[in-house]
Amino acid sequence: QSVLTQPPSASGTPGQRVTISCSGSSSNIGSNTVNWYQQLPGTAPKLLIYSNNQRPSGVPDRFSGSKSGTSASLAISGLQSEDEADYYCAAWDDSLCYVFGTGTKVTVL
Amino acid sequence: QVQLQESGPGLVKPSQTLSLTCTVSGGSISSGGYYWSWIRQHPGKGLEWIGYIYYSGSTYYNPSLKSRVTISVDTSKNQFSLKLSSVTAADTAVYYCARVLPYDTTPLFDYWGQGTLVTVSS
Numbered sequence: 452q453s454v455l456t457q458p459p460s461a462s463g464t465p466g467q468r469v470t471i472s473c474s475g476s477s478s479n480i481g482s483n484t485v486n487w488y489q490q491l492p493g494t495a496p497k498l499l500i501y502s503n504n505q506r507p508s509g510v511p512d513r514f515s516g517s518k519s520g521t522s523a524s525l526a527i528s529g530l531q532s533e534d535e536a537d538y539y540c541a542a543w544d545d546s547l548c549y550v551f552g553t554g555t556k557v558t559v560l
Numbered sequence: 561q562v563q564l565q566e567s568g569p570g571l572v573k574p575s576q577t578l579s580l581t582c583t584v585s586g587g588s589i590s591s592g593g594y595y596w597s598w599i600r601q602h603p604g605k606g607l608e609w610i611g612y613i614y615y616s617g618s619t620y621y622n623p624s625l626k627s628r629v630t631i632s633v634d635t636s637k638n639q640f641s642l643k644l645s646s647v648t649a650a651d652t653a654v655y656y657c658a659r660v661l662p663y664d665t666t667p668l669f670d671y672w673g674q675g676t677l678v679t680v681s682s
Contacts, residue, residue: 543666
């Protein structure tokens with residue numbers, strides 16, 4: 452039922468920059484802000500980015516978010532082994548539904 | 561520090577009603593300012609929002625599940641609950657409860673429970 456499309460996987464070596472895209476439509480990303488969640492293996496998701504580009508307290512500044520039109524992106528700079536996780540974008544859809552992205556698995560090579 | 565803990569049966573028979581409770585500690589549901597939500601994750605799959613509730617009882621449900629979902633709140637116990645009726649194997653998932661902070665145009669889930677696996681099987 453995901454209406455936000457993400458690449459299934461992304462990878463990089465330690466220290467590299469990795470970018471994850473999130474494609475939506477005018478009813479979700481196009482008219483509402485985007486949040487990002489990180490889900491480490493076997494754990495509950497954790498809020499990583501909110502309101503397109505804001506980091507909660509405690510989230511390293513290696514993580515950054517952006518939005519343009521009906522798409523959003525999450526960038527991880529200086530990739531570290533502990534960043535290996537699943538990442539989900541999310542937005543409110545004007546059809547009165549909260550929607551998540553399909554998820555992207557980040558692998559540190 | 562707010563903590564949420566899901567509880568309920570881990571096995572439900574097809575056609576029956578799935579019932580889960582989320583107990584909140586470190587903060588009062590009735591203090592307002594937050595919604596309280598249920599989210600599920602099918603095995604090996606992505607996240608699906610089920611719905612959320614305000615302490616006053618106002619609810620918002622995923623349109624795709626609305627006909628089968630009821631979320632309720634018990635402020636005296638600082639708990640909120642999920643009932644999903646007429647379950648099938650497709651409802652097998654890890655169910656999470658979470659606190660929702662209304663912010664900008666997309667609310668954010670800032671605290672999550674650890675999740676509980678519910679399997680639908682006879």
